[in-house]
Amino acid sequence: MTFDGLLSKTGRKLRIDYYQSTLNWAIEIDGLQHVSINDQIHDKSKRERKFAEQQARDATIKTYFNTKPEITLIRIPCYCETNSDHFKPLTIQQQYDAAVQICQRIHFALHGTRAPEPDKNRILLQTRNHTTNSESLLNRLNQQYNGKIRATEYRFEDDKPRIILKCKQGHITQVCLAKAYNDVKNINKRPNSTKPLCWACVRQSQFDQAKQRLHESGMIWINEQELRSQFHGTLSHPLTNKGSVKRIMLLCTHENDERIFKEIVLNQLLP
Known part of the structure; x- marks a missing residue:
């Protein structure tokens, strides 16, 4: 208005x-x-x-x-x-309570009576469920993503809207709605940018660099499969935290003496 x-x-x-x-x-x-x-x-x-x-x-x-x-x-x-x-x-429940309060205030001012109580559980369930509005949102995001990544699901986590993303490598990540909108804005500003939107892809690329550095130093990465699997994600358990490169530990041994074990922080192996 x-x-x-x-x-x-x-x-x-x-x-x-x-x-x-x-x-x-x-x-x-x-x-x-x-x-x-x-x-x-x-x-x-x-x-x-x-x-x-x-x-x-x-x-x-x-x-x-x-x-x-x-x-x-x-x-x-x-x-x-x-x-x-x-x-x-x-939270979503607090927003609901605030909305009902103003609706009841308007109803009382107009009619002089208390408004009927709405079905709170049904409304909140509809809010959290997959709705036509969420389908429309996903379609808009995917149009803006232009094939660089795909928004597959809209869900609520801790009463906050989240977007589930799937990249071409099959990684499943979860971002807040504000982050998804921000990524779309950056794509519009820099359409030719090659920077990946999937931070799981970024982490896997860093693992590749680290493995190459270890190979050049005559080291073998022992827990490679375990760490790589932690940065893939599934629809039921999408990646929500990329972790710090200063806290990811690579367990290594020397190719000439497998009795020697050493833990190396990922950050130390990156350029």
């Missing part, structure tokens, strides 16, 4: 999430980006600029409705404050 005179600094119309015309209520759903810098944006100056722009929009909206006493501006936060004075997004 837009309003006459509610404009950004560049003259673009600013939109309000919801407007209840009978009550004259303008409702804004405030996500984490309203109070916190988006760490998913790797460029520090860009993420600081985006946050400043968001705060400027919020200030413009507040100032506008302060001059419109006939309209009530309601802001619904979809985040909560942590003990360390930081913010985190609400």
